[in-house]
Amino acid sequence: MRSRMNIRITDASDVAGLTRNPSPAFVFRGRDNASGGGAATPLPRGTRHDLAERISRAFADAPQDSLIGGALPFDRADQDCLWQCRAEPAAAEAVSTRGLPLQDWQIAAQPPASDYSQSVGRALQLMQDEAGQTDALHKIVLARSLLVRAGHDIPVDALLRRLGQDPAVTAFRVALPPRDGRPVVLCGATPELLLSKSGAEIASHPLAGSARREVDPAIDRSAAEALMGSDKDHREHAIVVEYIMDSLSPLCRELAIPQGTTLTSTRSMWHLGTRIEGRLRDMDTPSVVLASLLHPTPAVCGLPMGRAESLIRELEPAPRDFYAGAVGWCDAQGDGAWHVAIRCAEICGAEARLYAGAGIVPGSDPLAEAHETGAKFGAFLAALGLPADAGLAGLIQ
Numbered sequence: 001m002r003s004r005m006n007i008r009i010t011d012a013s014d015v016a017g018l019t020r021n022p023s024p025a026f027v028f029r030g031r032d033n034a035s036g037g038g039a040a041t042p043l044p045r046g047t048r049h050d051l052a053e054r055i056s057r058a059f060a061d062a063p064q065d066s067l068i069g070g071a072l073p074f075d076r077a078d079q080d081c082l083w084q085c086r087a088e089p090a091a092a093e094a095v096s097t098r099g100l101p102l103q104d105w106q107i108a109a110q111p112p113a114s115d116y117s118q119s120v121g122r123a124l125q126l127m128q129d130e131a132g133q134t135d136a137l138h139k140i141v142l143a144r145s146l147l148v149r150a151g152h153d154i155p156v157d158a159l160l161r162r163l164g165q166d167p168a169v170t171a172f173r174v175a176l177p178p179r180d181g182r183p184v185v186l187c188g189a190t191p192e193l194l195l196s197k198s199g200a201e202i203a204s205h206p207l208a209g210s211a212r213r214e215v216d217p218a219i220d221r222s223a224a225e226a227l228m229g230s231d232k233d234h235r236e237h238a239i240v241v242e243y244i245m246d247s248l249s250p251l252c253r254e255l256a257i258p259q260g261t262t263l264t265s266t267r268s269m270w271h272l273g274t275r276i277e278g279r280l281r282d283m284d285t286p287s288v289v290l291a292s293l294l295h296p297t298p299a300v301c302g303l304p305m306g307r308a309e310s311l312i313r314e315l316e317p318a319p320r321d322f323y324a325g326a327v328g329w330c331d332a333q334g335d336g337a338w339h340v341a342i343r344c345a346e347i348c349g350a351e352a353r354l355y356a357g358a359g360i361v362p363g364s365d366p367l368a369e370a371h372e373t374g375a376k377f378g379a380f381l382a383a384l385g386l387p388a389d390a391g392l393a394g395l396i397q
């Protein structure tokens with residue numbers, strides 16, 4: 001199955017269609033190399049309610065090598081940001097590394113790590129108070145952000161190149177709606193496949209349950225073993241797998257978990273992961289529509305979903321926008337790959353807002369969850385040339 005692509009779209013106009021934007025509208029760098037090019041046009045914006053209709057209309061008169069790609073927001077009521085363009089073979093490009101490492105930078109934790117721990121504590125208290133009730137909260141994923149300000153514009157292409165050096169991730173950049181007339185991009189390196197589709201075959205590879213990688217190989221191995229033996233992390237993980245199996249099963253004639261739950265890793269994190277594979281009943285449903293049906297999984301939201309969504313709104317100080325949404329691409333046959341938009345930042349000029357979240361279930365420890373989010377910032381911070389442990393500032397080591 002073709003599950004990873006390298007897509008580059010050039011010569012895009014901005015989302016509002018007001019100005020020309022010379023930067024690519026979307027780029028995905030994974031194991032397979034493929035790319036799209038030519039003029040990218042913004043799809044009319046809308047929500048998941050009219051997504052299938054907009055996709056079908058967009059492909060109706062488009063050439064066979066046409067692609068749609070971009071970002072779905074975390075909040076299902078918000079508008080997505082999708083682009084249409086023609087696919088073209090991947091071209092090797094020289095990327096300047098000028099601007100990295102960042103110079104004259106400052107980092108602000110928003111909220112501070114201690115406030116984040118308090119919110120985790122509140123969610124845990126709520127779970128305890130509601131235990132046994134109908135509609136009780138079983139899991140919530142709470143996120144925090146780091147605002148990085150540099151003394152110069154952040155070079156997104158160079159950053160993408162550095163993020164893509166980890167073979168376990170899909171590095172991406174997606175042009176978002178401009179802010180005050182200035183270009184905004186979502187850029188990151190996600191390890192989590194929400195959904196890929198090739199013909200009737202689909203796959204999903206949810207991750208939940210995490211431990212920070214260690215430099216010393218023996219300590220690193222024990223961290224992995226502790227994660228694999230952790231009841232709390234397996235409960236946190238199983239909620240995601242069950243949700244995805246339940247959501248996909250009505251759409252599939254076959255659905256299986258061939259290898260069970262295994263350890264997976266990026267260069268900076270260990271995770272529990274479960275690859276799910278299926279065969280669709282109706283192979284004409286486009287991958288982006290399937291992704292929007294699955295999103296948001298309890299790897300980024302919680303269970304029950306509606307309760308978790310409203311508590312996230314209450315406990316997180318700022319809207320997530322496209323963090324914890326989905327990013328990906330879809331071709332005219334409906335095939336494509338959509339990834340969970342994590343380990344990423346929204347970048348505008350000299351500013352990047354990095355996001356990281358952690359799944360909370362009964363038994364979670366507020367301080368450990370703050371550390372976990374701190375560790376999840378590590379890969380992005382390192383790619384910017386900043387201290388990888390800057391997200392741990394303010395936490396007792």
Ligand SMILES: C=C(O[C@H]1C=CC=C(C(=O)O)[C@@H]1O)C(=O)O
Pocket residue numbers: 141143192207208209210271298299300342343355356357358359360376
């Ligand atoms: C929500 C994030 O990670 C998710 C994916 C993998 C492991 C997770 C965890 O262990 O909490 C999260 O569910 C994030 O990185 O911002």
